[in-house]
Amino acid sequence: MYLQQLTVINFKNYTEAELQFSRGVNAFTGNNGAGKTNVLDAIHFLALCKSYFNTIDIQQVKQGADFFMLNGTFERDDVPEMVACSVKRGQKKLFKRNKKEYQRLADHIGQFPLVMVSPYDSSIIMEGSEERRRFVDNVISQADDRYLDELIVYNKVLANRNALLKSIADTGRFDPPLLEILDEQLVASGTRIFQKRRAFMETFTTIFDQYYRFLTGEAERVELVYDSQLLNAGLGELLKRSTEKDRALERTTSGIHRDDLVFSIHGMPLKKFGSQGQQKSFLIALKLSQYNYLLQQKGFKPLLLLDDIFDKLDEHRITKLMQLVSQHEFGQVFITDASAGRVQRIFEQIGVDLKLFNVAGGEIVSGE
Template identity: 80%
Template sequence: MYLQHLSVINFKNYAEAELAFSDGVNVFTGNNGAGKTNLLDAIHYLSLCKSYFNTIDSQQIKQGTDFFIINGTFERNDAHETVACSVKRNQKKLFRRNKKDYPRLADHIGLFPLVMVSPYDVSIIMEGSEERRKFVDNVISQTDNRYLDELITYNKILSNRNALLKSIAETGRFDPGLLEVLDEQLVASGTRIFEKRKDFMESFTGIFNQYYQFLTDDVEKVAMVYESQLLHEGFAALLNKSTGKDRVLERTTTGIHRDDLLFSIHQMPLKKFGSQGQQKSFLIALKLAQYSYLQQQKGFKPLLLLDDIFDKLDEHRITKLMQLVSNHEFGQVFITDTSAGRVTQIFNRINVAFKLFDVQQGEVSPI
């Protein structure tokens, strides 16, 4: 699978742009703020129905206009498929595949899988557990749309249970039967999510370790461990034990919404003891493992988007990474960088063909 053609109208800092891509490596170069990352985000929209950086669609509309449109043409299995996304202020987002509207946007997720690597990914390491759960959920959702439905169901039940706990605290009226019903629903949904996450991590961790070892020549020892309360005790028992605490705190304190990934380097927390280069290598290995996992599950190669990838990496790791993503294991790749000269030197050194685009203040043209 690869993206042949992209066009945008009134998207972020672009009034209009139309591009044709190589099925191999495509590179956008230009100064910071020129709009390189915005092109990657447009591609992200086509795959996952949303921006990678900002969940508010209306904020992606170019200033002074009322709408944006993104169109793309993919080739997959020797067939062409069109995807279109349009957003108009104060109206519902429209998404079409082959000129047909989707009943639900969730039905599109996973059809055109994509992996993005961005400087913003450092939040996976530095921020709270929600960021790491979102990473896991994003990967699984691109391979199983029922999982996405299950997440929506779980969060609705969790919200209802928390609302009931607040109501009990405010009114003093406690209906154990109603709480029991919500508990049963939460256990059923949460257990299904837990099993899916556990199975995913069992296969994903090994893939991640292979990529990190490759990028660092196996001189650094890192670990990624899935942590869940449900690994130690059944969900129903956990909820039963925490009922008193939950009533005091007016929220549900146990469940898969507390899951986390523990990252370490040389048996020490990566967040505190990893250098910027080590953290970036960790994140890149994480995303390459995501790519490999998606490819295994889908049976074809996703898109790979690398935003500002060369910052904080030494020359040796940059070369190894470019050699890796340019070989036959990976498909179409999109890269942004501020220096056309640096990119040209890297790819000439490893003898890999690429298509170069110059980006200047919302204007883009092939070089």
């Protein structure tokens, strides 16, 4: 799969832009703040119905405008697929595929799989468990169209259970049968999600180990471990054990919404003991593993978006990474970097063709 062309209207700092892409490597260079990352975010929005950086759609509209529009033509197996998106103030977001509007945006997820690597990914390591669950859910949702529906069900039941716990605390009225019904629903959905996450992690960790060793020359020992309460007991049992605690805290303390990933280097927490370069290598290995997993599950190559990834990586790791993503295993790649000279030099060294775009002040010029 690859993206042939992209049209952007009133998106972030762009009034209008129309771009034609290479099937291989496409690089956007220019000063910081010029809008390089915004092009990648537009591609992400078309593929996954949202910005990578900001969940509030209306904030993607160019200042002074009332709407934005994105249009793209994807190609898979020589068949063009047209995707269009529009967001207008005061109206719902519209998504169309081949001119037919989606009734549920969830049905679009996974149709055009995509992996984004960004400096913002540091939150996966540095922030709380929610960021790591979001990463896992993003990967599985693009590969399994029923997973996202299961998550929606679980989160709705979880919200209802938490509301009931708060009501019990506020009114003093405890309704065991109602709590039991919600527990049964949470167990059914949560157990299915846990099983999918565990199966995913069994495959994913093996892929991850291979990529990290490649990037670092096997110089460092890292571990990626799935941590879930359900590894030790069934969700039904966990909920029964924590009933009194849940009532006291007015929230559900057991379930897959507490799952986490544990990252370590040489047996120590990566967050505290990993250098910036080691952490970035870890994140890149995570994202390349996501790419490989989606390739295996979907049977075709996702898009790979690399935003400002050369920062904090030494020359050796940069060259290894570019050699890797330029191989046959990978498909279309989009890169941003401040230095056109650096990008050209790297790809000349590894003998890979490059389509270069210069970005300045919301204007994009192709320079083959």
